Amino acid sequence: MESLALAIEVRDAYTRGHCDRTGRIARALGQCFDLEPAQLEQLELAAHFHDVGKIGVPDRVLLHPGTVPDDDWPAIRAHSELGERIFLASGHAHASEVATLIRHHHEAMDGSGYPDGLAGDAIPLGARLLRVADSYDAMTTRRTYAEARSHETAMRILHAEQHQKIDPEVFRVFEQLMRNADLREA
Template identity: 50%
Template structure:
């Protein structure tokens, strides 16, 4: 899956977003590859959950650009080869709001809807997420989908400060977070998609 391209027609994207994406890749190649994988996982899960064509297109764009706000995160935080302290984490947690602003600036017809998903992708089902502390269905379904697949890919991917974990372990963690951080129905559907028998 790592080598596959995200299913987006790049000719349909604002040139400014593509430039920013390239710039982010130059700073942090992990983020670019991660976003591609998340995009593919989100597309499959959105289809499984019955999103219509418009919703699915918005989800795919949001998944591809969900971390674009990291373009505004200082290198000392973004590229730190270790765990972040509390102040650094606060800076990192600003990336959904930064990403919302970036995507809104494209002026696309769907910019507001896509930017909303980007802003909400770290919200939690139980209200413990950020930046707005939304809970349950206050969080859009596409953002709840993105939260599950983003979390999964982050866990199974090697990072400078830790190796990626096995798929089964990552899915077990997602199952344990269903009903707290994650939407239980979305989590269950993702586990079915991944062929897991782990109960959620």
């Protein structure tokens, strides 16, 4: 697994840090949902590797400053399916379970997400947890295309995305969890 993590870091140092922070947040969130130890491990592993598919996204898209042009969205959207394929090839004992979470971390509660347009409870719980952890960290850290937002702003955006993009029950628990300032600095 370390070689896969190194490949992410070599490709894009931001993505490696983002995946590590997302892993810490996702694990803490999963603990609030009383996941079994194996499920927690799978969730944390999926969080650490949820963006491994970005290895296959061209630099001009991945490192594009500002808003991604519409023509480049197919390359961005392909990263979750590519990530699933890469992780399945890892040989990890729980590759199938972890790869499923990687594939579905951009699904939306209303079915507007990708890659499969799953909605509601059809989205695995781990993927719903990962979606919130991923979104929060992405919003609160500086990226090539956006400045970091404050904790308060990110929480307002996530609150507004309930029912459409994110699971309202997951957000409710996340909101309580994020009262812990240490996680905000994950």
